[in-house]
Amino acid sequence: MILSVENLVKLYRRRFRQTFRLEASFTVEHPAIVGVMGPNGSGKTTLFELITGSNAPTAGRVLCLGQDVHRVKARERDRLAIHYHQSYQVRRFARRRPDFLLAPANSDYPAVHLFDEPQFNTQDGYIGFMLDFFRRLRDEGRVVFLCLHPTERYHLEILGEVCERFIFVDRGRISLHPNFAALAADAAAAAYLGPST
Amino acid sequence: MLATFVLFATLPFWIKGVGLYPYLGVEVMIWIVYALGFNLLLGHAGLPSFGHGAYFGVGAYAFGLTQLHWGLGLGGGLLFAVLAGGIAGALVAAFISHRRGIYYALLTIAFGQIFWFVAVKWHSVTRGEDGLLNIKRGSVLGYPLEALESLYFFCFAVFVVVVLLLWRLVHSPFGRVLSAIRQNETRARFVGYNVWLYKWLAFTLSALIAGAAGGLLALAQQSAYPNVMSLHQSGFVVMMTLVGGGLVSFWGPVLGAVLFFLARDLLGAYTEAWLLWYGLLFMLIVLFKPEGLAGLLTDVRSRPSA
Amino acid sequence: MFEAAHLHKRFGAHVVLEDVSMRFAAGRLTGIMGPNGAGKTTCFNLLTGRFAPDRGSVRFEGRDITGLPPRRIARLGISRSFQVMNLFDDYSALDNVLVASPELRARGFSMLGGLVEAGRAGDVLAQVGLAGKEDVRAKDLSYGDRRALEIGVALAARPRLLFLDEPTAGLGTEATARIAALIAGLKRSLTIVLIEHDMKFLFGLADHIYVMHWGQVIAQGAPARLRANPWVQRSNLGLLA
Numbered sequence: 001m002i003l004s005v006e007n008l009v010k011l012y013r014r015r016f017r018q019t020f021r022l023e024a025s026f027t028v029e030h031p032a033i034v035g036v037m038g039p040n041g042s043g044k045t046t047l048f049e050l051i052t053g054s055n056a057p058t059a060g061r062v063l064c065l066g067q068d069v070h071r072v073k074a075r076e077r078d079r080l081a082i083h084y085h086q087s088y089q090v091r092r093f094a095r096r097r098p099d100f101l102l103a104p105a106n107s108d109y110p111a112v113h114l115f116d117e118p119q120f121n122t123q124d125g126y127i128g129f130m131l132d133f134f135r136r137l138r139d140e141g142r143v144v145f146l147c148l149h150p151t152e153r154y155h156l157e158i159l160g161e162v163c164e165r166f167i168f169v170d171r172g173r174i175s176l177h178p179n180f181a182a183l184a185a186d187a188a189a190a191a192y193l194g195p196s197t
Numbered sequence: 198m199l200a201t202f203v204l205f206a207t208l209p210f211w212i213k214g215v216g217l218y219p220y221l222g223v224e225v226m227i228w229i230v231y232a233l234g235f236n237l238l239l240g241h242a243g244l245p246s247f248g249h250g251a252y253f254g255v256g257a258y259a260f261g262l263t264q265l266h267w268g269l270g271l272g273g274g275l276l277f278a279v280l281a282g283g284i285a286g287a288l289v290a291a292f293i294s295h296r297r298g299i300y301y302a303l304l305t306i307a308f309g310q311i312f313w314f315v316a317v318k319w320h321s322v323t324r325g326e327d328g329l330l331n332i333k334r335g336s337v338l339g340y341p342l343e344a345l346e347s348l349y350f351f352c353f354a355v356f357v358v359v360v361l362l363l364w365r366l367v368h369s370p371f372g373r374v375l376s377a378i379r380q381n382e383t384r385a386r387f388v389g390y391n392v393w394l395y396k397w398l399a400f401t402l403s404a405l406i407a408g409a410a411g412g413l414l415a416l417a418q419q420s421a422y423p424n425v426m427s428l429h430q431s432g433f434v435v436m437m438t439l440v441g442g443g444l445v446s447f448w449g450p451v452l453g454a455v456l457f458f459l460a461r462d463l464l465g466a467y468t469e470a471w472l473l474w475y476g477l478l479f480m481l482i483v484l485f486k487p488e489g490l491a492g493l494l495t496d497v498r499s500r501p502s503a
Numbered sequence: 504m505f506e507a508a509h510l511h512k513r514f515g516a517h518v519v520l521e522d523v524s525m526r527f528a529a530g531r532l533t534g535i536m537g538p539n540g541a542g543k544t545t546c547f548n549l550l551t552g553r554f555a556p557d558r559g560s561v562r563f564e565g566r567d568i569t570g571l572p573p574r575r576i577a578r579l580g581i582s583r584s585f586q587v588m589n590l591f592d593d594y595s596a597l598d599n600v601l602v603a604s605p606e607l608r609a610r611g612f613s614m615l616g617g618l619v620e621a622g623r624a625g626d627v628l629a630q631v632g633l634a635g636k637e638d639v640r641a642k643d644l645s646y647g648d649r650r651a652l653e654i655g656v657a658l659a660a661r662p663r664l665l666f667l668d669e670p671t672a673g674l675g676t677e678a679t680a681r682i683a684a685l686i687a688g689l690k691r692s693l694t695i696v697l698i699e700h701d702m703k704f705l706f707g708l709a710d711h712i713y714v715m716h717w718g719q720v721i722a723q724g725a726p727a728r729l730r731a732n733p734w735v736q737r738s739n740l741g742l743l744a
Binding site (some may be wrong): 075078082084087088089091108109110115119122123124125126127128129130131132133 | 522538540702714716717718721722729737738
Binding site (some may be wrong): 362365366368369370371372373374376377380381383384385386387388389390391392395398 | 551553572573574577578582583585589590591592593594598601602603605607608610611612613614615616617618619656659660
């Protein structure tokens with residue numbers, strides 16, 4: 001079991017009114033490349049933040065290599081899961097207790113890599129290297145999440161080429177799909193992907 | 198260089214003629230030595246020290262103590278002053294040489310204040326605010342330095358030696374490297390220089406020379422007071438160096454020191470507030486001609502003669 | 504010849520290196536490329552001693568040099584140039600090279616001695632195409648000449664391994680060609696590591712290329728192999744091939 005997201009809930013409130021609610025519960029048992037899609041504001045980035053421990057959940061927990069990410073020293077959390085927003089690693093971590101009360105990470109190298117909207121540009125040729133890199137991480141036994149908001153035709157091509165399973169996030173709820181066809185069959189996802197599929 | 202030496206060598210013979218007095222020449226030479234040593238640090242190595250009076254004062258006290266209590270004689274006393282200044286500088290430099298820029302400057306102020314505070318409070322050794330009085334001048338080669346002329350030429354000899362040594366130093370490989378570190382400390386590191394050691398050495402040498410100047414000062418005024426160690430008086434040497442143009446020329450501090458004392462005596466004859474006017478001049482120069490008087494002279498000389 | 508294994512580095516906010524391993528073979532030109540912010544320069548800074556890595560090791564000719572200060576690494580025969588130019592601005596071009604030479608370094612503590620012969624420094628200047636500009640102050644040189652001098656200062660130490668950090672940054676086509684010719688000439692006698700984000704430039708010169716992104720090595724190989732990637736074929740670069 002590499003990653004286990006257990007009954008995770010994140011609530012955002014403004015003056016006692018709930019403005020956003022994210023719920024997630026899923027597991028990734030084996031190395032894989034997982035595509036993550038969903039409309040803007042649906043909670044994709046929040047989900048990534050919860051997985052890496054840069055955002056604290058309202059309820060539930062995230063186990064990475066069997067270790068509760070939110071109970072690991074903040075500065076060692078990126079040895080379990082690492083989150084890149086575009087080109088840079090996200091390095092703010094939320095913690096309710098000081099580091100010395102938290103556990104050290106049991107791993108030296110992150111088992112979960114989350115790539116949040118990496119900048120793909122067909123002109124410069126880096127795409128091929130990036131995709132090969134995702135495959136290499138998977139072959140080394142890690143889990144790769146690739147979050148992409150398909151605005152261009154080739155974005156779907158990339159997702160179809162490299163991703164083995166999909167998570168669709170819509171208004172704080174997630175649904176799992178074993179392959180692209182299953183994703184496209186989902187009504188909400190189909191509406192999101194548009195007629196291009 | 199020759200012009201400077203000739204000027205000071207003949208000074209006792211004409212200075213009364215222009216309405217001044219030979220002791221002024223002694224004072225000016227002492228401060229030139231001090232300022233040239235200071236400029237090794239500020240102008241050549243680019244390290245701002247705003248507490249340099251400390252080493253000047255340490256030299257003065259060291260000389261005074263040897264003359265009052267230990268009877269080391271003139272040569273031994275001056276040597277001790279140089280060593281004391283150097284050791285004090287070496288110790289401080291060990292704590293600050295990993296810094297640069299404003300942090301370096303602030304640390305030099307902090308250490309300078311410590312020395313000043315000790316000088317004021319350590320009454321049993323330094324006599325506090327009263328200072329060490331009645332320091333004997335001794336004699337050289339049978340000439341008692343109580344005579345102003347002998348004192349003058351003794352100081353002149355030390356002055357010549359220090360100027361020659363510093364001139365050589367600035368144009369040696371060591372001087373080259375110091376200037377390189379001022380221009381680009383990072384690159385100096387990456388071409389293999391031990392930047393820390395060079396900065397440490399520059400500070401130590403500079404303090405050594407300040408110690409020598411301090412020893413001469415105690416010799417000349419036959420006393421040593423804590424006031425030369427104050428932040429205020431440490432500022433004088435910075436002003437002399439900058440006004441004269443130490444950043445662009447070896448001779449900058451010489452010009453600066455001469456101008457400072459002329460301002461003191463000439464302006465001082467008219468107004469108590471001469472330092473205010475000198476301060477204004479300092480501000481004008483920093484604002485409009487940061488290269489100082491030496492920079493101004495270079496500009497005039499390099500202007501194509503129309 | 505030079506080997507970095509499992510380097511990790513974390514700085515406050517964003518800059519990171521994550522498990523970077525590289526080898527530079529003797530006599531070869533190795534390229535490092537990647538988009539802005541990929542960690543290329545951070546990587547150089549770790550390899551040349553500006554920062555110590557949090558984890559991992561750096562070895563040069565079998566010797567562990569992890570965490571050594573820059574001056575020690577420089578003295579082992581490793582030189583570097585900088586992307587943001589680091590020259591001795593008030594010195595003439597010749598003095599820039601002279602100060603960086605081992606002859607002056609060896610006599611750096613000589614306080615009363617004379618300067619060293621400038622002979623070899625002149626050769627270095629000629630090598631980087633600055634013959635005739637010996638006496639021009641570094642700050643008065645044109646941008647392209649400053650770029651050349653930046654390499655000259657690195658060469659002055661007669662390194663066995665030369666790190667060049669984006670030597671063509673900000674240069675036009677013509678000046679870039681001049682630097683490329685210079686590097687191609689150096690390649691015959693030196694081991695070179697070159698950071699460059701212009702793939703075209705690098706594919707023409709390098710024997711081996713590391714592609715960095717997100718502070719990691721995402722791909723490596725000979726230019727021909729990297730170029731065979733279907734997505735590279737589809738890019739501008741593929742069209743040019």
